[in-house]
Each structure stands twice: as structure tokens, then as C-alpha cells.
Amino acid sequence: MNAEFDIAETLDVKGASCPMPVVKTKSATDDLAEGDVLEVLATDPGSMSDIDGWAAGTEGVELVDQEEGDDVYKHYVRKTE
Template identity: 65%
Template sequence: MTQEFTAAETLDVRGENCPMPVVKTKQAIDDLESGDVLEVLATDPGSESDLGGWADSTDGVALLEQGQTEMDGVTVYTHYVRNE
């Protein structure tokens, strides 16, 4: 990842599969103030395209960045979503 974001909240959906990362991200982002950033941690590789597509098709939401890291031998996909 290239930028640092100050997340208002972190949503941990590791171990959840499609469509739950998107469903829970939508629920969490609806509870945030305008301009707040939500950090989403997922293990579902499809979360990259799923959250990207959801953000592109949803007014008032911006996908700021996505990346992946290894944690204890598991790939974790990190997404930063801003409520606009």
C-alpha cells in the first residue's frame, strides 16, 4: 500500500466469504460520518473485486486503496473505504 489512512473504524471480516464482506462493509459505512474512513480486513480474495465494484456503483462511497499482506501464513486483504 502506498498511502496511510486514519481509519475511524476497522471492520474485521476475515474468514467471511462473498457476499458478507460487502454486506458488512455497507452496514459499517452507513454508521460513519461523512469523510470518515473504514478499514476492512478480509481473507476472501474476491473481496478486492467485490468491494471495488460495490464502491464504484454506490453513491457516497469512495474506495481509497486496497492491498494485501501475510499474517500468520494467511493472506489478508486490506481495503480503505471513505464515506462521502
């Protein structure tokens, strides 16, 4: 776990392809409290740019980190409002 933030919830979207990782991430962040961080686990390589682009264009969330593993891409999204 990243030392810079605590993970409030983990969303497993492994096996899902575009646009489902973004759709499910948006839905999950809607249920978070301000300041909470959602960890998203995905297997779609496109999720790296998709979630980054979604977070950049969406008020109330920020992408705080992304990690590219061998088979799993991890995204950390903080709810900011």
C-alpha cells in the same frame, strides 16, 4: 497505516466469503460520519474485486486504497456524504 488518511473504524470480516464482506462493509459505512475512513480486513481474495465494484457503483462512498497481504486483504472505504 497509510499517511494519506486516518482510519475511523476497522471492520474484521476475516473468514467471511462473498457476499458477506460487502454486506458488512455497507452496514459499517452507514454508521460513519462524512469523511470517515473504514478499514476492512478480509481473507476472501474475491473481496478485492467485490468491494471495488460495490464502491464504484454506490453513491456516498469511495474506495481510497486496497492492499493485498499474504493472508489478509485490506480495503479502505471513505464515506463521502
